Amino acid sequence: MDVKMIKKDFPVLNDNSLVYLDTAASSLKPIQVANKVNEYYLESGVNVHRGVYNLSYKTTELYENSRQIIADFIGAKFEEVIFTRGASASLNLVASSYGMDNIVEGDEIIVSELEHHSSVLPWMNVAKKKKAKLVYVPLTSEGRITVENFKKVITKKTKVVALNYVSNVMGYIAPVKEIIKIAHDFGAVVSVDAAQAVPHKAVDVKELDCDFLSFSAHKMCGPSGIGILYGKLDLLNNMEPIEFGGDMNDNVDLFEVSYKDSPYRFETGTPPIAQVIGFGEAVKYLENIGLDNILEHEFMLKEYVVNKMKQIKGITIYNESSDTGIIAFNIDGVHPHDAVTYFDGDNISMRAGHHCAQLIIKWLKVPATLRASFYLYNTIEDCDKFIESVKKARDFFTEVGF
Amino acid sequence: MDVKMIKKDFPVLNDNSLVYLDTAASSLKPIQVANKVNEYYLESGVNVHRGVYNLSYKTTELYENSRQIIADFIGAKFEEVIFTRGASASLNLVASSYGMDNIVEGDEIIVSELEHHSSVLPWMNVAKKKKAKLVYVPLTSEGRITVENFKKVITKKTKVVALNYVSNVMGYIAPVKEIIKIAHDFGAVVSVDAAQAVPHKAVDVKELDCDFLSFSAHKMCGPSGIGILYGKLDLLNNMEPIEFGGDMNDNVDLFEVSYKDSPYRFETGTPPIAQVIGFGEAVKYLENIGLDNILEHEFMLKEYVVNKMKQIKGITIYNESSDTGIIAFNIDGVHPHDAVTYFDGDNISMRAGHHCAQLIIKWLKVPATLRASFYLYNTIEDCDKFIESVKKARDFFTEVGF
Amino acid sequence: MNNLEALYRQVIMDHYKNPRNKGLVNDEKYKTVHIKNPSCGDDITIQSLIDNGSIKDVRHEGTGCSICCSSASVLSETLIGKTVVEANQITQTYLNMLSNKEYDEEVELEDAIAYQGVRKFPARVKCASISWKAFEETLKEE
Amino acid sequence: MNNLEALYRQVIMDHYKNPRNKGLVNDEKYKTVHIKNPSCGDDITIQSLIDNGSIKDVRHEGTGCSICCSSASVLSETLIGKTVVEANQITQTYLNMLSNKEYDEEVELEDAIAYQGVRKFPARVKCASISWKAFEETLKEE
Numbered sequence A, B: 001m002d003v004k005m006i007k008k009d010f011p012v013l014n015d016n017s018l019v020y021l022d023t024a025a026s027s028l029k030p031i032q033v034a035n036k037v038n039e040y041y042l043e044s045g046v047n048v049h050r051g052v053y054n055l056s057y058k059t060t061e062l063y064e065n066s067r068q069i070i071a072d073f074i075g076a077k078f079e080e081v082i083f084t085r086g087a088s089a090s091l092n093l094v095a096s097s098y099g100m101d102n103i104v105e106g107d108e109i110i111v112s113e114l115e116h117h118s119s120v121l122p123w124m125n126v127a128k129k130k131k132a133k134l135v136y137v138p139l140t141s142e143g144r145i146t147v148e149n150f151k152k153v154i155t156k157k158t159k160v161v162a163l164n165y166v167s168n169v170m171g172y173i174a175p176v177k178e179i180i181k182i183a184h185d186f187g188a189v190v191s192v193d194a195a196q197a198v199p200h201k202a203v204d205v206k207e208l209d210c211d212f213l214s215f216s217a218h219k220m221c222g223p224s225g226i227g228i229l230y231g232k233l234d235l236l237n238n239m240e241p242i243e244f245g246g247d248m249n250d251n252v253d254l255f256e257v258s259y260k261d262s263p264y265r266f267e268t269g270t271p272p273i274a275q276v277i278g279f280g281e282a283v284k285y286l287e288n289i290g291l292d293n294i295l296e297h298e299f300m301l302k303e304y305v306v307n308k309m310k311q312i313k314g315i316t317i318y319n320e321s322s323d324t325g326i327i328a329f330n331i332d333g334v335h336p337h338d339a340v341t342y343f344d345g346d347n348i349s350m351r352a353g354h355h356c357a358q359l360i361i362k363w364l365k366v367p368a369t370l371r372a373s374f375y376l377y378n379t380i381e382d383c384d385k386f387i388e389s390v391k392k393a394r395d396f397f398t399e400v401g402f
Numbered sequence C, D: 001m002n003n004l005e006a007l008y009r010q011v012i013m014d015h016y017k018n019p020r021n022k023g024l025v026n027d028e029k030y031k032t033v034h035i036k037n038p039s040c041g042d043d044i045t046i047q048s049l050i051d052n053g054s055i056k057d058v059r060h061e062g063t064g065c066s067i068c069c070s071s072a073s074v075l076s077e078t079l080i081g082k083t084v085v086e087a088n089q090i091t092q093t094y095l096n097m098l099s100n101k102e103y104d105e106e107v108e109l110e111d112a113i114a115y116q117g118v119r120k121f122p123a124r125v126k127c128a129s130i131s132w133k134a135f136e137e138t139l140k141e142e
């Protein structure tokens, strides 16, 4: 993997002084994807599906071709790939349709404190509305979800398991494959939040045997405003749509309507055409580089940085054993909001806050954390600059009286 | 309004032979909007709201500035403008949140056969789930919604009125302002489907006094995948969110969560950033030209074409009195699908089908129609080419034996 | 002959105007398959009667454009009397031809060859395929 | 002095480390306003006691960054003893200064002037404003 060459694909990184460490929020976008989106706007701009004229036909081909590219990428069938606004919308679709129609009073739904709000809150809502019980997998002292701990909470009452594959704060990879197997033995359905997984590692839905899987394009070099819900076809075709309107029905009468099958059943209205086309291009871009290479690279950078950071006094790292490119940490006694301004002064872009994951922040017993996250375009030089900046920041804040 | 100059803003129209008459499905996109979207991908690409570093801060400013531009454009407050995936998603949000929580057995919901599926089907679902009654405004012999006919169906039981402002098949402008006044006298709430209105005429939500109003960017020179739900602030802040997750909450505990106020309450997850920024640019573009000018221009083209078409034998026009740039018609005895291929051969892009509005197609007692729709970039030359093609098409189909 | 004239060949127009084997029968020995293309409104039902490995009868009914309706009629005329193996082969060949895939030019498509012209109109390939796909399904249901 | 040192002025650090008037009181004569900035976790409550047109007391409590917490303390020290009219004027002037709007340089901001440096950090303006906005609300509630 030639990172120097890869960096050239990202116009924002033409500013050589910029160290972008906020990929876990959104990745930067390569020129190939921007161009593809732009091509749609400049050379087409028309609607899909409903047009019989040539321009619309060609655009529809491009659009549906993206669905096939994405389906192949995760080992799914074409019909199992539903376009949504993003991972949050995907996760909500599962809860609003499958959850609302299948959860009844007394059922249990397993989640964890390691979840992003978009993974846990849809189920908190279902639990409340249906008088079901939200059950939290106990985390290890490191903050991990393990198979052992999962076994402690799964019961015959468990109807749904909703867990993340990779945590956006701790960077841990959860043993979802084993968990899915156990969950299925108990008759539960598993919805995987893969928003931080699919961008960073090879994911095959058939191998995982997950029932649902959600992710967003914007975290994996793709456009904003587009995500995927994967679902097993027989589940999807038996689920109620949650939005009703153009394109998702067959026949419409005054008081009756029949719905199409998946994926169109869940895709009402004019779709996010440019975004879908751009997403297909992003997947091709990542496949070209190789997901295994990406994970190896970002993990290597993380290891390098953690090892150096451990030698700096006055720094607390919350996830030394992170399995991906994510580091959560703080400068002792310095609110992360203060710290992040220092890093910004060095042109290092980093996040401070609860990362839409208040439960794990509360579990860590801190008000907020800094988070650095590495991706395919980050270099060892980025790491060195970052470490240098951490040291200087700590000294600065000590000096001004923190 | 200098159409020759305007055409230059639309790169697709560099192909001088192209006559694009499918704006009612999606408008073409001007270079200004494409550039603005591209700028985001090339010069930023980062996430909004949660970033304290400079790049994210500047992107957030751009993003929220778009909301203000759009709010000003329709006379709304900043907090009353919710970003959605599109008009279909907006219309569904009203039904899923306001509808599901306020409609009870025996209530009545007024709709019409002139609705797009995305306007009527969400309420058909609410009616079915809540055992409420879907009531259709009788249409006039022309297929119009009138105040008189509306008065015939509104009762004390009416809780919601969901009607289109401009029909996407007939091009009629409905008297929504008067209807809203009457509906309010009966204590009903009004949701206006303005997907075909906002792109074509000046709309002021305070003047209309509508409770909700929905539209999409892609029909008004904006990006795909982004739309607006306007709602009155006191209604919105009392409505339940329908999607739960990142960014829409204040405090998250293991079993409790509190929500933000509008608009964020309804916007979970990473938003469609590029699309929002591009939409702001599209609104500026249209405002610059002037919505009154646009309506006048497209109406003039429509009148010109209808007058010529009436002189062609073997053509049936379904909406001669259309108030906008939309013409629905057929070549007698020729399935519109056959016809549209002929027009495509002349590089005239037009739609054939039911236009996601099967109820009005059934009302017209035809299997489908052709639809030509004019917009700011269409010229008198386009009209002449179109009329010429209609004549030739009719002759061709007669010749080959239709 | 330009592309459009090649599309609306006489044989196609003839089957459109005078469809053969049209109208469904109420006989449970027939396999019935209904396919819809909601985006354009095409709506076709095909019935086939198989006996002793050959196609005894094909019936059709539906609404749609000339290409869609005529192809159901052509299909019925072409396939009645063929063995199931032959019918399958003709169907595959026809569908491959339409979608510009490689196809066996030796296979005799009879009147169905008239739909060659559709290849120039990718947006219309669906119209010419839908009844054949429905027919294919009737065989699978066996 | 670079921008960052100008941001963390001694007076600010002093108020951060040794906040004045901190801790809420349970007295319904006080007006209480709570503001949260969920995106960064800042969470501030301001109480004001108005009597006879002047600010008798200001209390504050909350969590947040140094800029946020210190500014609540500075606010309290600056405004206690002022008339409501003066307090309003100082608040407006301060908020205008932060957001780079025109502001009346004649108005005496006392220690609050130390937050001038925040203007160079637009992303932090919210931190320096939040307690003043909460205070403004306590006046409106009258």
Ligand SMILES: Cc1ncc(COP(=O)(O)O)c(C=O)c1O
Binding pocket: A246, A268, A269, A270, A271, B024, B025, B086, B087, B088, B089, B116, B118, B119, B164, B166, B167, B168, B193, B195, B196, B216, B218, B227, B356
């Ligand atoms: C009148 C009307 N309402 C609603 C819609 C739905 O808009 P969208 O497809 O952008 O969701 C459309 C357009 O398709 C329309 O014309």
Ligand SMILES: Cc1ncc(COP(=O)(O)O)c(C=O)c1O
Binding pocket: A024, A025, A086, A087, A088, A089, A116, A118, A119, A164, A166, A167, A168, A193, A195, A196, A216, A218, A227, A356, B246, B268, B269, B270, B271
């Ligand atoms: C683990 C995880 N789940 C879900 C989400 C939600 O994704 P989005 O904001 O794209 O909807 C995110 C990202 O914010 C995430 O990191």
